[in-house]
Amino acid sequence: MNVAGIPNIASIILGLIIILLVVFEPLGLYGFWIRTKIYWKTWPF
Amino acid sequence: MLSQLIVSGLSFGSLYALVALAMVIIYKTSEVPNFGQGEMAMLSTFVAFTLLATYEYSFIVSFVGALLFAAALGVFLEFTFLRRAKDPNILSLILITLGFEMILYGLASWKWGADQRDFPFPVSDFDLINLGPAVMSYLNLATILITLVLMLMLFLFFRYTKVGIAMKATQQNAMAARINGIRTNRILSITWALSSMIGAVAGMLLAPIATLDPNLMLDPLLKGFASAVLGGMTSLVGAALGGYILGIIENLFGGYVSLEFKSIVAFGIIVLVLCFKPSGLFARHYVRKV
Numbered sequence: 133m134n135v136a137g138i139p140n141i142a143s144i145i146l147g148l149i150i151i152l153l154v155v156f157e158p159l160g161l162y163g164f165w166i167r168t169k170i171y172w173k174t175w176p177f
Numbered sequence: 178m179l180s181q182l183i184v185s186g187l188s189f190g191s192l193y194a195l196v197a198l199a200m201v202i203i204y205k206t207s208e209v210p211n212f213g214q215g216e217m218a219m220l221s222t223f224v225a226f227t228l229l230a231t232y233e234y235s236f237i238v239s240f241v242g243a244l245l246f247a248a249a250l251g252v253f254l255e256f257t258f259l260r261r262a263k264d265p266n267i268l269s270l271i272l273i274t275l276g277f278e279m280i281l282y283g284l285a286s287w288k289w290g291a292d293q294r295d296f297p298f299p300v301s302d303f304d305l306i307n308l309g310p311a312v313m314s315y316l317n318l319a320t321i322l323i324t325l326v327l328m329l330m331l332f333l334f335f336r337y338t339k340v341g342i343a344m345k346a347t348q349q350n351a352m353a354a355r356i357n358g359i360r361t362n363r364i365l366s367i368t369w370a371l372s373s374m375i376g377a378v379a380g381m382l383l384a385p386i387a388t389l390d391p392n393l394m395l396d397p398l399l400k401g402f403a404s405a406v407l408g409g410m411t412s413l414v415g416a417a418l419g420g421y422i423l424g425i426i427e428n429l430f431g432g433y434v435s436l437e438f439k440s441i442v443a444f445g446i447i448v449l450v451l452c453f454k455p456s457g458l459f460a461r462h463y464v465r466k467v
Contacts, residue, residue, distance in 0.1 A: 139286075140282075140283040140284075140286045140287035141283065141287065142283070143279050143280070143282055143283035143286075144279070144280050144283035144284060144287070146276075146279055147275075147276040147277065147278070147279030147280035147281075147282075147283065148276070148280060149276075150272060150273075150275065150276030150279070151258055151272075151273050151276035151277065151280070154262060154269045154272045154273050154276070155258060155261050155262050155263065155273070156263070158262070158263055158264065158265075158269050
């Protein structure tokens with residue numbers, strides 16, 4: 133494995149991150165924040 | 178000179194027309210402009226190249242192999258990523274195609290490196306035939322003929338086969354198609370496979386003219402997109418004609434106005450079309466699906 137391939141792997145990983153984020157967390161960090169807020173508001177339930 | 182420019186514009190235009198067709202087929206069914214198209218075609222071309230050069234199969238076998246690979250790639254993208262998206266809107270689907278494009282680009286440069294290769298095509302780019310005032314290489318002629326045959330096959334496919342008619346039904350109204358017993362998900366997968374295969378043909382026809390490297394389809398993809406916009410994103414005939422028109426206009430611009438600024442023509446055309454006739458030249462009306 134040589135160093136020259138690293139930018140390509142970076143591009144693969146970046147693409148994967150984009151896809152996985154869109155698939156599993158379409159609202160991004162905001163979705164996480166909403167979930168936290170709802171959890172806090174309705175805490176004992 | 179004029180006829181020469183038009184003739185060579187036709188051969189480039191048929192490549193743009195293929196890319197535009199691939200895009201429009203997807204756009205009509207799922208309203209997603211597939212920006213991964215170019216890289217999918219590039220990867221399929223690399224597969225054909227490997228089959229040809231490394232495993233030394235005949236051209237036909239490699240061609241068919243690459244087409245099968247392209248179909249599998251299209252189904253893979255639809256099945257693994259697009260179908261899994263949680264409450265998808267158009268933007269997130271476009272983002273998925275962009276992410277897929279980056280993955281494929283990285284994979285191709287990782288596996289095949291960034292060196293430029295020659296794609297061995299059985300038809301020569303250097304032998305010319307005389308068409309009266311213009312000359313045309315055998316490769317250009319083959320490009321134009323293959324494109325025309327492919328378009329005819331697409332036309333017959335959409336008109337006479339059950340799958341093609343089901344595709345049209347899904348394009349027009351997915352809900353009603355599902356009520357009538359069409360598996361729209363499966364039809365969508367087949368559509369992606371079909372579009373990816375058309376893109377792969379464009380890639381394999383382009384590779385002998387350009388050189389085969391991971392940036393092969395970057396420019397043709399944008400030009401193909403421009404011609405799809407020019408002809409109308411919702412019309413197959415429009416997209417094909419848009420490709421030819423764009424190829425000819427671009428070549429005429431390169432011949433008579435400025436060779437350096439040839440590549441801006443396509444993008445200028447996008448701007449003009451979107452300003453003055455946003456539905457495109459050949460699409461009948463702009464329909465917004467709700």
